[in-house]
Amino acid sequence: MTSPAKNRTATECIAMVNRFNEELTELYHEFARKKGLSDSAFNVLYALYEQDGQRQLELCKTSLMPKQTLASALKRLMTQDLVRIENESRRVSRVFLTEKGRQQAEAVIAPLVQAEIAATRALPPEMLQQLPRILSRYLETLSAGFDAL
Known part of the structure; x- marks a missing residue:
């Protein structure tokens, strides 16, 4: 007890x-x-800024969105000429930033990433070293607890 x-x-x-x-x-x-972006558009731009040319299934994971939400976001971003989709095969396609999308990501996402880096660097070194382990352990333990329910 x-x-x-x-x-x-x-x-x-x-x-x-x-x-x-x-x-x-x-x-x-x-x-x-x-910045005039929906949450889903922001998440896609952020994920593609970090790694352009992701497969759609990867992009679901890195943007933290379900398939249907991602599909809607991609459709809107394509009409805005911010992303393009290239088919590798019948079942696999990759999503890329267009030139306009790359410029948007550079203008919006790059400064945000710099702010994230600055916030991280503001932590004392000992906290910075412990933070990834603490967060990973918490998520692993919580996930295992949820799985057991």
């Missing part, structure tokens, strides 16, 4: 993680909105 103090600490940590997630999501949402 866990002590009330341990439960209180765990509850406080859970609340903090949830608040962090909500605030982080809101930060990116507001940034995208200020």
Whole structure:
């Protein structure tokens, strides 16, 4: 049996993680909105800025979107001449930024990535070293807990 103090600490940590997630999501949402982008368009541009020419299935994962949402976003981005899709085969296609899309990503995503890097560098080195391990461990343990439900 866990002590009330341990439960209180765990509850406080859970609340903090949830608040962090909500605030982080809101930060990116507001940034995208200020730049005239929907969340899904922003996510696609960000993912392709990081690695252009992703397969659509990869892009679902890196943009954190389900297939249907990604398909709708890609359709809109194609009409805006920001992305193009090239078929590798009947079943495999890759998504690329167009020249206009690359310029948009350079103007919008590149400065955001620099702000992310600056925020990370503001952390003390010992925290910076621990953060990936802590976050990975938390997600792995939470995922295993969800799987067991």
